[in-house]
Amino acid sequence: MQRSIARFIIKPVLLIMLLTQHGFAEEGIFFKRHSIYQVDSINNVYLVSAQxxxxxTPYLEQALxxxxxxxxxxxxxLGEHRNWWWNKTDSLSSINYQLKYHALSRxxxxxxxxxxxxxxxxxxxxxxxxxxxIVNYKLPGLSMNTLDGNHYLFMGVRLSPSTLRLPLKIQSLFSDQYSLSSEVISWPLQ
Incomplete structure (x- = not known):
């Protein structure tokens, strides 16, 4: 008797908790995991993996x-720490995607x-x-002077509509509703 009462009370409470957590998922771009491995120490080549x-946002999903x-x-x-000014950064590589919805085929x-x-x-x-x-994405070879303890590799993500009209372009600079950016992940080089 007590088991059936507990089952009728606990199951609906757990279901409500799961539904409210799913409904309030935070919008944005998040790294679930990330790693970097040096695969060639002579040419200073690294592989990056991430999820x-x-x-x-509702706006981006509706637009899609x-x-x-x-x-x-x-x-x-590739970044270099500086004591007196902003860190120096150079672009190494990028992976670019386009996502479309085809209404006829769904x-x-x-x-x-x-x-x-x-x-x-x-x-x-x-x-x-x-x-x-991302699985074992190969970065270009780095020079050996990047192993001085002052350099680091970094990764970030941006997502935005391919076309934004002028008022939304200005608004997208101040709001995450129209485009999303992730935090920047960095790994020290030694």
């Missing part, structure tokens, strides 16, 4: 569903621009998960 979680192409740039760079089309690879997905969550899945 990036994309939580679109209405035919606006979303572009994503995952960028990698598929999400994901294109990687640097390799011209294309994928079709039935759900937006699957397309976003695969867009954020």
């Amino acid at each position: 990036i979680d994309f939580q679109l 569903m209405n035919g606006v192409v979303l572009k994503t740039g995952i960028y990698f760079g 598929h999400f089309l994901l294109t990687r621009n640097d390799t011209n690879e294309n994928w079709n997905y039935r759900s937006l969550s699957t397309a976003l998960r695969n867009m954020g899945h």
Whole structure:
């Protein structure tokens, strides 16, 4: 008797808790995990792996569903710490994607621009998960003087509509509703 009462009370409470947590998911771009490995010490070459979680704003999701192409740039760079001024940064590489919704087939089309690879997905969550899945991405070789303890590698992500009209371009500078940026992850070089 007590088990059945507990089952009727606990199950609905747990269900309500799960639904409210899902409904209040934070919007933005988040790194679930990230790692870097040096694979060639002679040429100073690194491999980067990461899982990036994309939580679109309602504006961006609605724009995608209405035919606006979303572009994503995952960028990698080399930084140098400076004591007297801002850190020096140089761009190393980037992975660029375009995400479209095809209304007739009800598929999400994901294109990687640097390799011209294309994928079709039935759900937006699957397309976003695969867009954020980076496995052993090879960075260009670095010079050996970057191992002085003053340099670091960094990675960040930006997502925005490919076309924004003029008022929204100005508003996108001050609001995360129209475009998203992640935190910047960095790894020291030694």
